[in-house]
Amino acid sequence: MSVQEVSHDPAVLMKREMRVRLGIVPDKIADAFFDDQALAISKTEFIFVTLEDVRFHYRVGQGLTVQLPEGTDSLTETDFELFLWGTVFGAIAWLNGLVPLHASAVEVNGRAVAFTADSGGGKSTLAAGLARLGLPHVCDDTLVLATAGSIMAMPDGKPLKLWDDALLLTGMEAERPIQSMPGKHYANAALKAGGTLPLTDLYFLERGESVEVEQITGARKLAMLPEALYRNFVHAARGDRSAHEQFLLGFCSQVRFWKLRRPFDSRTFSADLLKVKDIIATP
Amino acid sequence: MARLLRKVESSNCATEMDGELVMIHVDTGKFFSLKGVGLDIWQRLDAQSDLDAICDELCRDYGISADECSKAVDTFVSQLTAAGFAELA
Known part of the structure; x- marks a missing residue:
């Protein structure tokens, strides 16, 4: 696989790929080249679990799905934003050729x-x-x-x-x-x-x-x-x-x-x- | 018998960087930096592969003895071949 060329504005691309919806995050992904307790990542998607058990799933072109821990009603009660702009942001950039x-x-x-x-x-x-x-x-x-x-x-x-x-x-x-x-x-x-x-x-x-x-x-x-x-x-x-x-x-x-x-x-x-x-x- | 050294062109990607030629071996990921006389020898290998002929040129251009030049070139060639960027024929 070669580094994916980014033909559009990277700011637009990242804004689009960082869109978040709440939903159910799968337990695993196929063909992960790295997999530990917190992060499983393949060439097209990843699952990331934060310290407070907020679960992220990302697939290229489909944006982010976020699953909150049981008993939590709001994203702001968790470490969601901290990791959204850290590991998640970085991994999405990598997977999109940035x-x-x-x-x-x-x-x-x-x-x-x-x-x-x-x-x-x-x-x-x-x-x-x-x-x-x-x-x-x-x-x-x-x-x-x-x-x-x-x-x-x-x-x-x-x-x-x-x-x-x-x-x-x-x-x-x-x-x-x-x-x-x-x-x-x-x-x-x-x-x-x-x-x-x-x-x-x-x-x-x-x-x-x-x-x-x-x-x-x-x-x-x-x-x-x-x-x-x-x-x-x-x-x-x-x-x-x-x-x-x-x-x-x-x-x-x-x-x-x-x-x-x-x-x-x-x-x-x-x-x-x-x-x-x-x-x-x-x- | 002439000693011939050939670049292994497929072994590396390289770029000029701040006056150095920096090469990365595509299989090992090790990098190698050439500057000064080493870079000069590397560039002369594009024109010819005969190390003795290159030594003669270096002696003339740098005003050094054949013995001194031969030792320096041998050391450089050993490093280059060990890293996989060139091979002796």
Whole structure:
């Protein structure tokens, strides 16, 4: 199987494929290439079960079916939304020939600049802070890319997920608490990017004594890229190594990679943010 | 007897990246980066496969001794063939 070409607007595609209806979710799917207690996925569909037993079933072209746990009447009483915009969003992107990065992103002069890090690595806080400085917000936590030809980043409608301290640092207002994650809230950036944007730069965030940037070039990029791919095993396990390798090479040849070190210090956050804004504004 | 080295074209996909030629082996997924003299040798293999002739050219172009050149080329060829990107005829 080759990577499915996406001929239509990826934003339209994802919006259509993310549509949700309540119903009965099957216990299993055929031809799964990965199957554990939480996720079973084939080349065309998956079943995903959350920690609170919300069950998702997705099939390409047919959208999502969601089954609530017994005794639950409302989606908002569960961790439905948390996983809808995480694992489910990422898996739907993969199965439709799009590539999700574990990254938050902002728009800088008509291009997308992304920040990747492990959970807790500060990518949401950094992107939210930069949005407060006037850079349109592209996405939080997962960045969906269309990769047929150029590497294009897709702004999406996901809310931001920020801890209380990140809300304070960035000046963002909490919209509502996230069920099952006390201390974390959904928020929305006032300024959002519009259409798809070329992704030009990917920053790997690290903790440091001061704000520093180091460019990564050549084969080192190839070694680092897999850690930025969201649920990388999905793409790797679909059985087309050649297509995956073509994607890796194409991505690395088109996107600049950097290590960005910065202190995790609330006292210097505002000043550090301005330095980061200057760094990423470099064409 | 001439030592001939041929690229295994079907073994890899490759692209230029920041001045390096980065190749991924399609069967193993291992990647290999060529730059400097290694990249120069790889490009010369498009014109000819005779390693001794390539060594002569390198000695002339880089101003190095035949012995020094031969050792460097042997090391490079060993790495390239071990990774499956080329084979000795």
